[in-house]
Structures are given as C-alpha cells and as structure tokens.
Amino acid sequence: MSNISFGAAKIKALSDLLRADKSVVVIGGAGFGGLEHSADVRPMVEEFRDRVLETPISELGFCGMGIGAAIAGLYPIVTIGTGSFAFEAWPQITNEAPNIHYMSNGGIKVPVIFHAMCGIRISGAAQHSTRPQAMLMQAAGLQIMAPAVSSDVGPLLNQVRESERPTFWIDHSLLFTEKWEEHGPTPPLGKAAIRKAGKDVTLVGYSIDLVRCMKAASELEALGINAEVIDLRTLCPFDKETIMNSVGRTGHLVVADECYPAASVASEVAAIFSDEGFGLLKKPIKRLNFDAVPVPANPGLERELMPGVEEIVKAAKDLVN
C-alpha cells in the first residue's frame, strides 16, 4: 500500500511527460478520471493550456486528429472520457491507427495513446459501463495497457512512449482512488507481474480486478489459503509465460475479468491451458466474468451480475478444498 492514489500517480506521470517534452500534447481535455475527478485534472490542463486541445463532442474526429498529429511528429495523449465513447471512434482506433505503420511497410510511425475510463462503475447503466478491452485485443497492431498499481503508471507511460506504438490505455472508473504501490523494479513492457507469491492457487487480474484479487488473496490467507496473484498489466502484448509458470506451481487458476464471458480476456487466459499450458491445471479454471446481460442501472442488480472479491474468494476455496 502507499499514499499515492492511482489517479494522482496518473496525473503526475502525465504532467512529468508534458513537462519533459514539448512535443507531448493532450487532445480531449480533462477527460482523465472522468467527471468525478475533473477537479484533480484541471491544474494539469491549466499548466499546459497551450498544448491541450479541448475538443468538440466528436470522438471519431478527435481520435483521428490524434493519429494525424502523431504522424506529424507530436506525441498526442488522447483522452476519450468514458470507455463507451471509444465506440464512436472505433474506425480510427481499430482500423486506422493499428494499420498505418504496416501499410507503409514501416515508413510511418503513429505514436498515439488513447485513454478511457472503462468498466463497471456502479450505476453507469447499460451504455456507460462498457469494457472495450477484449474487443481491442482483436485489433492487431494496437498495444493495450491495463495497469492496476500506482507505481506502474509512470514507468508504463514512459515505456509506451518509447515503444512508439499506437496504444490504448484502459483506465477504470473505480481505480482512480485506489492506492496500491509496488516497490522494487518495474517489469519490462509486456510482462505480467507477480504481485503476491503463493503456492495453493493462482489469481489472475488486471486493472480494477487485480485490486480485487489482492483483497481476495489476503482474505484467503486468513483462511489458510496461500494465493499467488498475477497482474497482467498489459493485454497486448499478452504474457502467457508468467501465468503458465505460476499455474505450473499451483495447479489452480481463478481469473477475474469484468468483460462479458464470450471471447473475453478470461477466455484468452483459459485458452492457454488447452494449448501451450496443456496439463498444468489440476482442476478446471474458474472464469469470473460479468454475466452476458446488459448492465442494469440498479446497483443491486449490477452486483448480482458482477464478480467481486467475495466470488474470487469462493472460487479459490472451491478449487483448493
């Protein structure tokens, strides 16, 4: 644990980037953190006024703008707001940005990063709670970040910048205020991290679900179950090795993923063990996803469909006992 929240770390990292390099620009204004946290974001916007373009309600237009600015040599940080609005810009995010470097046989670089607040935010209802990450994994050429711990934010942002790859950064509405810091070295871009070592069961999460896995892990300790927790950190590249090595030791796997079940991040994790990881599982995996139902406005109904710490703990117990 630490004193700096994920959101504060995010704003600091962005500000450092803006301060360090005049070619870094922000398109979309005070989107980071969503409305709830716009006050925290404002100072950054004010400090770098001349390099912040506050846009019309035109996601398709301003995400395309980010791509064009990147081609011209700027480093645009495009903030989309709620993850659902990435759908408005889907043609630019999934069918322009990821293809341009390849279509020019490497002649053109598109170092743009899109940020959006995704996920089940409690009463975002059906249209403001989307989790676009699994869909984005189907856009070859697009890099996808989904960190969970404060201490990852700065290093990851810099690694992404250096990678010069078009990137989508998955933020989570509930992650902003979470305080979780890791000490010791940050893994290289594309590697998952073992956030807690354990021998009985492997818990895999990313973004807000990693926080839930950590909370579940401590509850499990109290029950005498020693869980290992893996933070995927990035969804593309996708680090199968770290997951396989862990499951090789524990034989048990729970994956927590807010996506809908079919063709989800959890599906990809599960698929490993019918494939390269064949034979490593001692028991069937527990895939915890949001049920295949539009997200209801009522928090109780939402909770009913939504796997939380409780469900992770229960799944792990069922596996180990």
Add this chain to the structure above:
Amino acid sequence: MSNISFGAAKIKALSDLLRADKSVVVIGGAGFGGLEHSADVRPMVEEFRDRVLETPISELGFCGMGIGAAIAGLYPIVTIGTGSFAFEAWPQITNEAPNIHYMSNGGIKVPVIFHAMCGIRISGAAQHSTRPQAMLMQAAGLQIMAPAVSSDVGPLLNQVRESERPTFWIDHSLLFTEKWEEHGPTPPLGKAAIRKAGKDVTLVGYSIDLVRCMKAASELEALGINAEVIDLRTLCPFDKETIMNSVGRTGHLVVADECYPAASVASEVAAIFSDEGFGLLKKPIKRLNFDAVPVPANPGLERELMPGVEEIVKAAKDLVN
C-alpha cells in the same frame, strides 16, 4: 454438395421473406454479396423497390435507422457492405441495439438484422478484411449468425426473424459462391451441427472456415484419418455442448477461425476445455487463426498469415499421429 450457391440461397431466402411480409424492409441497398455479386442482388432490389432504402455512405446513420424502424414495428434487414464498415456503426450495433430491450425491461423489441461481408477476401488489404465477429461476441444482447451451408440460410433467417432479437449476420466474401447443402432437418437456433461424423479428430469451423474444414476432412479420409466436422452456425448463442460431446469421443480438436488469435472465437472454443470440458482433450488443441498482423495487400503475404485447408489437414495429422 448441391447446385445452389450460398449467395443464391441468401438472395432467395431474403426475397421469400420480403414477399411473405410487407413489414420486411431493406436498408442499405444492394450490399449483400458485395460489389462482386451486386448484379445477382439487383433483381431483388428492383422487385421490392418500394421497400428498399438505398442509403448515403452513412453506416452509423442507417444502422441507427434500422433500429428505429424495428422499434416502430418493421423488420429491417440492414446491409452494411464490407464487414469493416460495421465499425462506422459500432455505437449503434453494440451500444444501442443490444441494450434497448433490457433498458425497457422488455417493453420494447428491436427485431433488426445487420448483414456484412466479413473476412479475408484475398487482397482486401488491412482495412477491408476485418472479422468483427469476436468483437461482437462482447456485446451482450446481440445475436450472431455465421452459417456456412446453403441449406441453413433460409431456415436461419426465419428463425432469427421469429426470435425478434437484434442480430448480426456474418457473411463471408468467399462464401457467396460456395455450394454446400445439407439434407435432413435444420437444427434449432443456437445449436451447432455435425456436418460429418468421425472418430479420430474434431474439426470446428463456421462460415468460410467450415467449408475449409469439410475440404480438409475429405483429404484426411484419404489419409485414413476419420475427422468429425462441427459447424458452429451461430456464435451467440454459442453451443458448447455439441463441441464437448464430439471431443469427448475424439479427444482431439482443431479449430479454424479467421479472427486474430487473442480473444477470438477459437479462444472461446479452446477455453471450454480448461473449464466445463476439462479433461476431454487427449492432446493440446490446435488453434488456427490469422496471425496477429494487419492484413497485407499481397496475396502471398496474406496466405502466409492465413490458415487454410492445408494447415487444417496438417494440424489434424499432427494430433492423430
């Protein structure tokens, strides 16, 4: 085999639907079959002129129009053209249509069907070769059809119509001229079909990949390998049982899927065997996807990244021997 091509069956089924019911309309004009086959589609358009709305190049607008027309009691068949253009309409297809029935607690029905020609079409290049199906599986509330055989088209179209569910119909550019007919009863909506019984290995496909699996199966027979071929037919609902039962018999599984590897249809098939289907596989699954690379214009490069009949045969041989 039969004399009626998939495309011809499609046009006949659509025409029958239009003839049988005045509330059926077409939005988007002669999109079915793509440019290559527009001549085949024209007569239908002419016959039902007054119920065909040929639209501007405004996918977002006219897909939304289809939703609104469905709400008002029409049965709109919306033809998007190339599957990539579904991205232009992504907010309407994934964040309006699938939510409306639920958001009205069942008070409003949205019986609209979107059609698009998806997939690797040979030199469609990076932007005209998208396979949106796995992404669409992440939109809870959206039904997804992906048939392969001519004799499925009519019955499926009618079943979809009766289901009154918002539906996306995945066509494939190369399927239009394929001639494959099944005799005997059509399975109910949402059930996969065993297209060929076999005992040594299970081949799973859908849309054009089912045709490839069938061709691979006959080559395998010649090699003394008795393959069972499963046609998924629909991706949502997704029929796990039929796949598990088959693999329970064969112990070997090859899945052919043009999607990119991560969070794909093949991932979902593979995931079954770390989960409900745990222990059924005798050997690791062979997942055959298009490599995680934008689609190149050159056919040779495209073929290099694209699993075809040859790769299915090889994968099955490796498993069985």
Add this chain to the structure above:
Amino acid sequence: MIPCIPRDELLDALRKMMMIRRLEEACIIAAHEGKVPGHFHVYIGQEATGVAVASNLGKDDYVYSTHRNHGHLVARGADPGKVLAEIETKATGYAGGKAGTLHGCAPDLNFPLSSGIVAGVIPISTGTAWAQKLRGENAVTAVFFGEGALEEGAAFEAINIASLWKLPLLMICENNTAEVERKPGQGHYHAPNFAVPNITDYARTMGLTALTVDGIDLGAVWNAAAEARERAISGGGATFIEVATYTWPGGQWPTLATGITDIRHAWNGEIPEDFKHCENWFKRNDPIFSVTREFIAENIASQTEIEELDAEVRSEMGKVVEFVEASPFPSPNTARTAVWPN
C-alpha cells in the same frame, strides 16, 4: 406568447411544467440523500419546451430523448411516480430499475428509449419516422437532443437522412447554453464547440425547415411544434426547432442552486437572500415564472388560482415521493430477465 387553446388546456400545460419542476426538485433532494445512483441530469429551466412539444403530439407519435429525459417523460404523460421510481432504480419504475435516470422510457406511451450516448438517439428517430412515412400513417416522431449533440457525426448523418427523405420528424434541439459565446476549445461542460454560430443556419443548409424559439415562451414553442407536426404529416418533411434557454445555475452535479421554487416569486418581485446572485433566473429565465406572469397578466388565472394549482402539484408530488420511498428495489432474480424477447 400564450398558445391559442382553451383555458383548461393552458392550466394543464402549466400544471405539467410545475410537475416537472417538483419532480426534479425531489430528484435533487433524493440524490443528496444518496438515493439516485449514478450521474443524473435535470430539466429545470427547460420545462416549457417539453410540455409545449409533447402537448402537440398524438398518441401514435413516438418520442425519443437523451440523458436529460425526466421532463420529456412527464410532459408525454408518464406517471411521475414511475418516473422517479426508475430514477431511483426501484422495482416500480418504468423499467424495473434497469434503466435508471439515463435511459428513461415509457413503452406504453410510445416513448421507447432515452440514449445516454450524445446524439445516439437521433439516427434511431429517423428510422421510426421513416417507418411511419412508409406505412402512410398520420403520425410523426419527435426527438429531443441538446445543442452539444450537433458536434457528433451521428447527428449530421441523421439530419442528412431526415432531409433527403423528407421524414415526418420533429428535431427539437434544446440549446441550454444560449448565452455562452461560441469559441473553440471550451472545456467546461457542454460548452459549444460548434463552428456555426447560428445553429439553424446549419440545419437550414442541410435542407430542413429550421427556426429558433425562446425556451421561456410557451406559446412560441407551442406554435412551432404545432406547425412542425402539421408540416411533417402533410409531407413537408422534418423541422429543426432550436429552443434557446440560458444555462441553469444548478450545474453539472445538480444542486438546488435556485432553491425550492416558491411560485409567489413569479409576481412578488422578491429575490430570496441566498439567491441574489441568480437575479436573472427569478426575473427572466425561469419558464414557470414567466408563463405564470403571462397567465396572470392575460387573466388566464389569478394569483390565488396559481397558488392552488401549485399546492395541488406539490401535494401530488408528496404522494409520489411517498410511493417511491415505499417502493422496493428490484429482486436480484430479475437481473437476468428481459435480455431477449424469446
């Protein structure tokens, strides 16, 4: 201006406006008690628009709205109890708690949907209007959206379609930032970032009949809506009505920034101590006050009659609040129902 309709209809219109106001006040109070989950948007200051438009629609007409839908629902004749219940995601709401404030609907009143996606509902409304035209019905579709929606390509595509096919569509653009200067790069909430200073120039160029009316002028909106519906039904195509109102001080995270409405401020010229900074609201921008003043001036109703009407509405809203309070939350076993018709 006062609409040329019988007195009882005039009073009914004012009554509806008061009902919307009291519902939104109750909504804000409930929200501050933690009873409104999620982000919500109120209709205070725009009541005349919803009521004037909805009063001119027939029962076969369709109505679509946005994130700011509470007032449109009540104006359409929705049960305020079921509206507030839905806002609080109670089982007794129109959608059993599944829609909430963002997605208000009243299926039995041909009010199918409010989309929380800016401009998302506009293409949908064109399809409904097209269906009505195709079937040769004597019915139209009305779609409400904010001026911010014009910044979305979705609105453009829908306007183009509505214009090309002369659809029987009333496009009600509620410009609730009428006083905000239009310059690029405005960050604050729904600041206009639209290159056309006069919104209607855009709609007119796109081939629509377009006009601007004042959102505190019940009669002006009333007549515009009546003519637009007439035009739509007689094949004259879609009309784009910009209804201009000034930004209500209650802001993006609604608070009772102008207090609980005391109807007497309509005529007694007083501005309560705490709200001296909102003089314009009391003197000009509150459509309920302005309509009340007109009614009194034109002897449609006396101050006493207005106070009685107001009291009636307040007591009805009191019952509404009790009803919602007493309503249960949806049972968890309804979470998976109504995904698909069959």
Add this chain to the structure above:
Amino acid sequence: MIPCIPRDELLDALRKMMMIRRLEEACIIAAHEGKVPGHFHVYIGQEATGVAVASNLGKDDYVYSTHRNHGHLVARGADPGKVLAEIETKATGYAGGKAGTLHGCAPDLNFPLSSGIVAGVIPISTGTAWAQKLRGENAVTAVFFGEGALEEGAAFEAINIASLWKLPLLMICENNTAEVERKPGQGHYHAPNFAVPNITDYARTMGLTALTVDGIDLGAVWNAAAEARERAISGGGATFIEVATYTWPGGQWPTLATGITDIRHAWNGEIPEDFKHCENWFKRNDPIFSVTREFIAENIASQTEIEELDAEVRSEMGKVVEFVEASPFPSPNTARTAVWPN
C-alpha cells in the same frame, strides 16, 4: 485557364498529367491480365486536380488520399515505378506489397497514408494540420477526398474541427459526379445522397472558405490551390475546394472505356469509331485534351512538341512497366515485419 507560371513548369504539369494517364492505362491493362489483386480505382479524368494541387505544395507539406490515390502519388512526385509496383503488390513498391492499390503512400514525400475507408483520412489530416499550426511551421496539409465522403459523419466532424481551429488545411473535394442529379436513394456507385445541392454551401456554412472549380481547368485549380495555401499559412484557416468533373465512363470495375489515349485527338477533332458514344469525353471532359488544346491555342507548345512530350512519357511508362514486370513479389518472410516500430 493557363496558370501564370514559366513555360517549362507548364509543360512539366502537362507531363505529370500524361504520366498519371499512362500509369492508369497500364494499371487497367495489368488488371485485365490479372496482375492487380483486389478492387482498384483509377484517376482518369481527374489528372488536372492532383497535378495542380500538388504543384502548389512545398516539400514539408503533407498529403493524404483515399482509395483513388494513384494520381495523387504521381502528382506529388512519387516514382511511377514504385507506385505501379505497389499497385501490383510487388516487393519494389512503396510499401513492399503490403499496401496495394487501396493504401498508396510515399513516406519520404510526406504522403503518409491513403485510407480505404471513405472519409477515414479526413480527421487524420486535421491532426497533421493542427501539429503544423502548433509548431508555427510554414507548412500545410492537403487532403483529397471524393464528394461521397461528405455523407460520412467523420467528414463533418473533421470539417467542424478544421473550421474551429482555423487549421492550415486544403480540403480538396473531388466531385467526379458533377453531372449526376442529386436526389435521394440512388443506388448506383457513389451516387450522391447528400441533401445539400451545392456542396460548397455546406462547407461555407461550416465556416470554411469554399469554392468550386472546373476539374478540366488546370489554371482554375492551380490558382485555387495557390490561394488556399497562402491563406492557410497566413492564418486564414482551411479552404474547401470542390473540383467538379464528370463521371468517367470507365466505371467502377475499370476498363479502357475511352481507349488508350491518342494525344492527337486533342486537336484533330476525330472521335474513334468504337468511342462515338463518348463524344463528351473527347470534346470536353478529358482534362489532358483540354489542357493540350489550351497550350496549343496560347502557343505554349506546338502539336509536334506535345507529341514529343507524349512519346517521352509513353516510353518512360514502357520502362516502368518493364521494371514492375521484372520486380519480384515480396518474400513470405516479410509478412510479419513492420507491425511495430520496436
């Protein structure tokens, strides 16, 4: 009209136009020999536009195009050999066979991308122009697109952005359906389904400087582009230039519908037997003929000089075709390269 520039530059412009024509003829021939994989689009009839615009751009300027990009590339100064090689997806093409006809580019000439998605490139071009403005460069961005692109919301959003921030952008709208009547529901290829009869009214309402020029008039396009670039650099913002040309008979699946160009038809008044039905093409719509006629009339060049120029271009194109013929297809081991920079 003849641009007011030195004679050698005039001849160079005509030369470029001829080069584009010969490249497209070679492309169609290759296609009918099965050498052009995928669906392709040619620039025949629009040569004056690409050349006039590109000739007015500096080397730091950026150029973006669409599915109809062959001519824009050559006009920008791209090597015709590498252009045709890319169209045939040969290893020697600008993108080593990865882009093909749809996505033509020339990175070393600031020609980063052609998007095959209608209007897809327009938002991108605004970002490049914004970057140039932010850095205070004396450079502009030119984006080519067809009139059909205006039907996409993407174009609308980009136009709004370009207008709001007065971006140094040349929006070249090539209306190659100038003769087609604008009425709704036209099914045939790129039939206009746009509610604004005069495209420029739309752009002007959106706040852009907008004008229409004739696509067979080299000088008219030339001057429009020169003024637009001047305006852009001096902070006057984006200019929308509609270049009107008539639909070339070669159609959607290109064929040599007007034959292999015989430059003498520019002046000898003959119309070949097989093309009597294309009289307008020979008499009016072929920009190469019309420019040639002007040059001769104004004594810029004699018939003989024109024939020499044409012969030169044809022989160069002959070498280009040989080069492409001799070029290998990309090796399979390049399929996975250049996905990411590092």
